[in-house]
Amino acid sequence: QVQLVESGGGLVQPGDSLRLSCAASGFTLDGYAIGWFRQAPGKEREGVSCVKITDGTTYYEDSVKGRFTISRDTATNTVYLQMNSLKPEDTATYYCAAERWTCTTVAGSFPKRIHEEMYDYWGQGTPVTVSS
Numbered sequence: 001q002v003q004l005v006e007s008g009g010g011l012v013q014p015g016d017s018l019r020l021s022c023a024a025s026g027f028t029l030d031g032y033a034i035g036w037f038r039q040a041p042g043k044e045r046e047g048v049s050c051v052k053i054t055d056g057t058t059y060y061e062d063s064v065k066g067r068f069t070i071s072r073d074t075a076t077n078t079v080y081l082q083m084n085s086l087k088p089e090d091t092a093t094y095y096c097a098a099e100r101w102t103c104t105t106v107a108g109s110f111p112k113r114i115h116e117e118m119y120d121y122w123g124q125g126t127p128v129t130v131s132s
Helices: none
Strands: 003-007 018-025 032-039 046-052 058-060 068-073 078-083 092-100 119-122 126-130
Touching: 003 092, 003 119, 018 032, 018 092, 018 126, 032 068, 032 078, 046 068, 046 078, 058 068, 078 092
Parallel strands: none
Antiparallel strands: 003 018, 018 078, 032 046, 032 092, 046 058, 068 078, 092 119, 092 126
């Protein structure tokens, strides 16, 4: 069965770091792009970052550039999102999703506004809360 499972979320203070994991099973990540997305209460789901599995090319939404790093480990079929210098506005449930072949980008960045129909598989999310 095709499955994506996110983990690593939690409650942290502003300025802290978290590393999220997206573990794939039932299929190989090779041939896909994996994106990270987030949804805050009362808001639409938005794009955060994306990595093309074949060559490791990465893209970021403008608000997280310089703070977040996406990476993939093909040996374990896992994608990570390292989040540093977390801010209260980063509070959301974080999801990973798989898109065929390549990341959908706008002007060299991963867009905040997404079209969910572009993604074949979605995880159920892991919550991140950044608060004092």
